[in-house]
Amino acid sequence: QAQLVESGGGLVQAGGSLRLSCAASGRTFSIYNMGWFRQALGEERALVAAVSRNGGSTHYADSVKGRFTISRDNAKNTVYLQMNSLKPEDTAVYYCAAGWPGSPSAADPGRALYWGQGTQVTVSS
Numbered sequence: 001q002a003q004l005v006e007s008g009g010g011l012v013q014a015g016g017s018l019r020l021s022c023a024a025s026g027r028t029f030s031i032y033n034m035g036w037f038r039q040a041l042g043e044e045r046a047l048v049a050a051v052s053r054n055g056g057s058t059h060y061a062d063s064v065k066g067r068f069t070i071s072r073d074n075a076k077n078t079v080y081l082q083m084n085s086l087k088p089e090d091t092a093v094y095y096c097a098a099g100w101p102g103s104p105s106a107a108d109p110g111r112a113l114y115w116g117q118g119t120q121v122t123v124s125s
Contacts, residue, residue, distance in 0.1 A: 002026035002114055004096045009119030012086055016123070020081040022096030022116055030074040032099040035107050036081045038092035038121075045095065049081060050104035059105040063089075086123045093118040
């Protein structure tokens with residue numbers, strides 16, 4: 001059974017860094033776009049960053065450009081999100097997702113085939 005498992009969330013002070021990991025299992029995820037979404041309390045789930053099948057193309061939400069970096073290692077079936085210069089407004093549950101059609105920038109939470117269970121990121125001021 002295909003599965004995505006996130007890790008690396010936690011509590012960090014503003015200005016700090018965290019690295020999220022998403023380990024995929026159950027099938028070969030190198031055939032899929034993969035990405036990270038986040039959902040803050042009372043808000044809709046929104047794209048943070050996405051990466052193409054071979055890692056050659058990435059897309060970021062404007063709010064995280066220059067601070068977050070997405071990457072993937074297909075040999076390890078894992079995608080990462082390096083988050084630097086964190087802000088309190090980055091506080092959310094972060095979800096790994098895979099399998100929407102089209103390019104990384106076409107990421108749509110309604111069309112992703114696979115989701116992880118989410119990991120909480122809390123940034124204190």
